[in-house]
Amino acid sequence: MQRAHRSALALGLFVWGTAIAFTACGGASPTSPSEVPAATQPTTGTGGGTTSTVSVAYVNDIKPILDSDCVSCHGPRIHENNVDLSTYAGVLRVAQAGSANSLIVRETRSNGPMYVNLTGNRAAKSELIRAWVVDNRLAESR
Numbered sequence: 001m002q003r004a005h006r007s008a009l010a011l012g013l014f015v016w017g018t019a020i021a022f023t024a025c026g027g028a029s030p031t032s033p034s035e036v037p038a039a040t041q042p043t044t045g046t047g048g049g050t051t052s053t054v055s056v057a058y059v060n061d062i063k064p065i066l067d068s069d070c071v072s073c074h075g076p077r078i079h080e081n082n083v084d085l086s087t088y089a090g091v092l093r094v095a096q097a098g099s100a101n102s103l104i105v106r107e108t109r110s111n112g113p114m115y116v117n118l119t120g121n122r123a124a125k126s127e128l129i130r131a132w133v134v135d136n137r138l139a140e141s142r
């Protein structure tokens with residue numbers, strides 16, 4: 001009698017323990033390991049100083065470049081290397097405010113692999129992208 005009771009209890013504990021182990025395992029694995037926290041967004045120019053005026057902004061200057069030269073391969077339908085440059089949120093995933101090391105800057109500078117995809121005045125567009133990320137800290141509009 002007592003023995004049967006004990007093993008039932010042991011089985012219960014085993015099942016319970018397994019469930020916990022599974023839960024812990026699922027909880028421990030990060031949902032998106034390659035995801036870097038979103039770049040700190042320059043919502044307002046709280047930095048003060050003389051550079052509060054945004055000269056290069058996403059909506060005004062950058063989106064037109066990306067739409068004409070990049071979205072054919074990095075858009076909602078085809079997104080090479082999982083890069084979607086058709087939205088501001090998508091671009092933020094490959095850009096960090098203030099960093100010349102941002103993927104989009106490295107890819108579009110004159111020795112970068114995506115430079116050739118820039119049409120027209122390549123050098124000017126490349127510099128615009130750099131200035132937007134590094135100097136204007138990914139400003140959305142001006």
Ligand code: HEC
Binds near residue numbers: 107117
């Ligand atoms: C003809 C198609 C095509 C066009 C146009 C294109 N790309 Fe790409 N892009 C690719 C492919 C393919 C890859 C992945 C292979 C690689 O890394 O070289 C890539 C990769 C990238 C990456 C990510 C690389 C990584 O390591 O994850 C970025 C950022 C990027 N492109 C930006 C741009 C920008 C900005 C433009 C517009 C100036 C552009 N691309 C235009 C095809 C394209």
